[in-house]
Amino acid sequence: MNWKALTADHLTEIKSIVATGRVLTDESDRYSYSFDGSFGTFLPDVVIQTKSVQELAALVKLANREKIPVYPRGQSTSLSGGPLPVKGGMVFDLSVMNDVLEIHEEDLVAVVSPGVLTAEIHKAAEQKGLMYPPDPSSSHVSTIGGNLAENSGGPRGLKYGVTKDYVIGLEVITPEGEIIQTGGRTVKNVTGYDLTKLIVGSEGTLGIITKAVLRLIPKPQQTATLMAIFDSLVDAGSAISKILSSGILPSKMELLDQASMTAVEQYEPLGLPVDAAALILIELDGHPLALREEAQQAAELSRAVGAREVRIAKDKKEEAELWRARKLVSPAIVRIKPTKISEDATVPRSKIPEMCERLQAIRERYGIHLVVFGHAGDGNLHPNIICDKSDPDEMRRVEQAVAEIFKAAVELGGTLSGEHGIGTMKAPFMEMELGACGLDMMKRIKQAWDPNQIMNPGKIFPEPGQKLELS
Amino acid sequence: MEPTRQALREELLYDKTNKCVQCGYCLPVCPTYTTFGKETHSPRGRINLVKMVGEGRISDLSVLEEPFDLCLGCRACETACPTGVEYGAILEATRAAIVRRKRFTVPVRLLRKAMLKKVFPSRKLMNLAGHSMWLYEKSGLQTALRRSGVAEKLPYNLGAFEAIVPRAVSPGERGSAAAHVRSRKEKKYTVAFFTGCIMDAMFHRINRLSIQLLAEAGCDVLVVPNQTCCGALHAHAGEMEEARELAKRNIEAFEASQADFVVNNAGGCGAMLVEYGHLLAEDDAWRERAAAFSAKSRDISQILAECGVPQLAPRANERVTYQRSCHMTNVQKVTREPVELIKSIPGIQYIEMEQAEMCCGSAGIYNIVHYDASMQILDEKMKQAKKTDASVIITTNPGCLLQMKLGVEREGLSGSVRVLHLVEYLAEAAGITASSDK
Ligand SMILES: Cc1cc2nc3c(=O)[nH]c(=O)nc-3n(C[C@H](O)[C@H](O)[C@H](O)COP(=O)(O)OP(=O)(O)OC[C@H]3O[C@@H](n4cnc5c(N)ncnc54)[C@H](O)[C@@H]3O)c2cc1C
Ligand code: SF4
Ligand code: SF4
Secondary structure: OOOOOOOHHHHHHHHHHOOOOEEEOOHHHHHHOOOOOOOOOOOOOEEEEOOOHHHHHHHHHHHHHHOOOEEEEOOOOOOOOOOOOOOOOEEEEHHHOOOOEEEEOOOOEEEEOOOOEHHHHHHHHHHOOEEOOOOOOOOOOOEHHHHHHHOOOOOOHHHHOOHHHHEEEEEEEOOOOOEEEEEOOOOOOOOOOOHHHHHOOOOOOOOEEEEEEEEOEEOOOEEEEEEEEEOOHHHHHHHHHHHHOOOOOOOEEEEEEHHHHHHHHHHOOOOOOOOOOEEEEEEEEEOHHHHHHHHHHHHHHHHHOOEEEEEEOOOHHHHHHHHHHHHHHHHHHOOOOOEEEEOOOEOOHHHHHHHHHHHHHHHHHHOOEEEEEEEHHHOEEEEEEEEOOOOHHHHHHHHHHHHHHHHHHHHOOOEOOOOOOOOOOOHHHHHHHHHHHHHHHHHHHHHHHOOOOOEOOOOOOOOOOOOOOOO | OOHHHHHHHHHOOHHHHOOOOOOOOOHHHOHHHHHHOOHHHOHHHHHHHHHHHHOOOOOOOHHHHHHHHOOOOOOHHHHHOOOOOOHHHHHHHHHHHHHHHOOOOHHHHHHHHHHHHHHOOOHHHHHHHHHHHHHHHHOOHHHHHHHHOHHHHOHHHHHHHHOOOOOOOOHHHHHOOOOEEOOOOOOOEEEEEOOOHHHHHHOHHHHHHHHHHHHHHOEEEEOOOOOOOOOHHHHHOOOHHHHHHHHHHHHHHHHOOOOOEEEEOOHHHHHHHHOHHHHOOOOOOOHHHHHHHHHHEEEHHHHHHHHOOOOOOOOOOOEEEEOOOHHHHHHOOOOHHHHHHHHOOOOOEEOOOOOOOOOOOOOOOHHHHOHHHHHHHHHHHHHHHHHHOOOEEEEOOHHHHHHHHHHHHHOOOOOOOEEEEHHHHHHHHHOOOOHHHO
C-alpha cells in the first residue's frame, strides 16, 4: 500500500472542516497520542478532537480521497497496539464524544456515544436496577467505543459473555466517509447480514463507531464469593471444570497461581497461602436463597477434587477482601520487573489443566518470569511475562516464549485472544489460528469495506514477513 | 548510548518512568486532563514525554515545557497509580531540568529570584507583606481600590484575589505572638509549631487559633524562632537547591526544640515537610536528620483528632462540606482525621462532594501564573461544591482556602456560603477567639 503523507494543504483543509473541535499539531500533542497500553511509539501527523459526526465523516472522505491513514482512538488502554498510528496520518480522539448516555428502561437498552466510559454505563444502568454485564478491568478508564472495537470481556464473561453479546445497533462512519446504521433497538433483528457483529471486534479497521445501542439485563439481587485453595494447579483446573459441569454457573471464576500469590503477598500482605499452588475465586449471583445453596455446593465440589481450604465470605466486606487479592495481581507483578507482557490466549475450559502444564514447561524452557492468572472460568487465562525491556537478551527469549504460548493455545483448540484483540502484537500469528484461506476471507471483507486501506492500517493483518518484536 | 543522553536520562529520572505501564488508570483523577481534555495534559502523557526524551526521540526540552507547566502537582495520579510510579519526583526533576535550560526574560528572572530567594524565606519580608496588607486595609485604600475598579486592571489578574484576601493583623499584634504556650490541661505532648510563610503573613489569625487549639487539646506549643519557608514553592518551580537549603535551615531550627512533633496547619507545607527525607536522601550529612524530621511532622488535624478538642458547642443545623488539600491527601495521606473532627461537631450535617479528591486549581501560585487554566479547574470544582448545597466549605491549606473563597465569590455565593480553615471552624465551635477578633 502507498499511503500519502499529510501536506500543508491537507492540514488547511482539515482545519476548514473542523469547525467545532480541535486540530492538534504541536509536537507535545502528537507524542501524547503516539502510544497505547502495549508496545511501540508511532507519531501521528495530526490529532483531531471533535464531537461532530458530520465533521468526522468529512475528514474520512478527505482521508479516503487522499489515501491518508486514519486511526480511531478511545482512551488508548489497548494491550494489543490497536490505536497506534503505525503509518502516520490522522488520529481521531473519540474520547471527547461522551455526551450521550441514555437508559431506556422500558426497552432495556442504553444508547451511548463512543467516548462514554464503560463504568459510567455501569453506574447509570445500576441506578435503574439494571446491569450492563461486560466489565473489563479497565472499565473506569476505557471507552465503550474501544470496548466495542476490541470486543472486550472481563471477569463476568463466564456467565454473561462479552461486549458483542450486548450490542444490538450501531451508527458507523464507513472508510469511505458515509454514515450508516446497523441493527437497531430490537433484541430480535434478522434483516440481512449482521453487520453489527462484524463491526464489533473489528478493532477500528472497518469504520468509526459514533453511536451504539446496548442491551441491558435486570441486575441480579445478590452476590456470594468464595475462595478455594489448592496444592496443585491441575487440581484447581479440575475444580473449575467440575463446578461448571455441575449445573452451577458462577458469574466469575478467577485463578491465581503461586507466582501471582507470592507477588501479591510481597506487595501487600493479605494472608494468602503462598505455599499453595493455586487459588480460585468464585463469585455467584442471583436470588439470595439459591445463592446460599450454590455456594455450599461449590465449596463441597472444590473439596472433593482436593481443595485444602475453602473460605466463604460472610458479608460484603469479606467479599471485597477476598477480591482484593485478584485486584492486586497486576500492580504487584510489575514491582518485580518493569515490563509486563500481558497475554490473553484462551483455551476450551476442559483444557485449562493442560494449558497450565504447558505454561509451566514454557516458563522453564525459556527461563522467564511467567505468572498465570485470569478469567479461568471461561478458559481465558492471562499468562503474564514479567521482564525488562532494556535487556535485549531476555526480550528475545520472551518473544519466543510468547510465540510458544500462542502455539499451545491454538493446538489445544483455543484462540490467540479472548478479549484484548489482535492489533499489531498478534498479527504475525493470525494464519496459525485461521489458516491461509480463513485469513484471506477476512482480508476480502476488509478490501470490500475499505478499498483504499485507510482505516486503522497495520492492525490484525500481518504484513509479509512480520514477526513479533519486543526489543 | 552517547554520554549526553545518559546524563539527561539521569537528570530526568528516566528510570522512574519505566514503571509506567500506560494503563491510563490515572486519567480520570487528573484535574488537568479532565478539564483540558487532552492526553498532553494527563499524567500518562507527561510521563511519556519524559520517556521520549530518555529514548532520544525528543531532544528539545521545550516540547515538555507547557505540559509540565500546566501540571498542578496535586499528585492525585500517584494515589491512583497501581504500579507506584513516583510522578512527583519525575515532575520535580523535569521542571528543574527545564528551568536550568531556560532563559527567562529579565523581568521574569528578577521576579522569580526576588520572590523565591528573598521574599518567601525571609520572615522579615513576609511580615512586611502582612503589615502592608493590614495597612492597605486600614488606610481605606482597599475600599477606594474596590470602588475605582482599578482592582480589575492589576497585572496577573491579581484583582480577582483582591476581594478575598483575609482581614490582616496589626503589626503590634503580630509582634506580640508568644514563643511558648502552655497546655491548658494535663500535658500530652510538646509540639513545635510550624508557622509557614504565607500562612503567617496572610493567615496569622489562623496560626494563633491553631496554637490555642493545640494548647486546649493538651499540648505545650513552641514557636521555634529560626524556622523559615518550607521550600515547597521552590521545589515546584524547579529550584531544588534553594529548597534543600531551606529544608536544612528548618531541620536545624526544629531539632533544637526537642519537641515530640512538628505540627503545621497548611497541607502544602506539611507535604513538603514529610518529604524532607526524600529531598535530602542523597546527602550523607543530612539524610538521617531529614528522615527523623519528616517522621515527626504532623498535620494539626492528626494531633487534634488524637488528643481530642474539648467542648464543641452544637451548631444549628449547618451543612458542611470539605475541600481536601491535594497534598494532604496524596502526599501526607491524611484523609480521615479532618473529616472525623468536622463530624465531631454536634448538630452539623456533613456532605461529601462528588469527586472530592479533585484539585481546586490553587496549587501554590498556579492560580496566579496560570490564571485562566486555574479558573477552568475551579469552575469544575464549584459545580460539585454547589451540588452539596453546603453553607460552610472547610479547607486545610491556605491556597485552597483562598481559591475556594474566590470560587464562592465568582459564583456570587459570598452571602450564603462561608469558606473556613478547619482550625477556624473548630475554634469557632470551641468558643476560642484570637485576640484580633476582639
Ligand atoms: C490494566 C488494564 C486492564 C485491562 N483489562 C481488560 C479486561 O479485563 N478485558 C478486556 O477486554 N480488555 C482489558 N484491557 C484492554 C483495554 O482496556 C480494552 O481493550 C478497551 O476496550 C480499550 O478501550 P479504549 O477506550 O482504551 O480504546 P483504545 O485502546 O483507544 O482503542 C482500542 C481499539 O479500538 C479502536 N477504537 C476505539 N474507539 C473506536 C470507535 N469509536 N470506533 C471504532 N474503533 C474504535 C481503536 O482503533 C483500537 O483499535 C485492559 C487494559 C488495561 C491497561
Ligand atoms: S500531579 Fe495532578 S495535575 Fe499533575 S499530572 Fe498528576 S493528577 Fe494531573
Ligand atoms: S496509572 Fe500509573 S502506570 Fe498507569 S498510566 Fe498512570 S502513571 Fe502510568
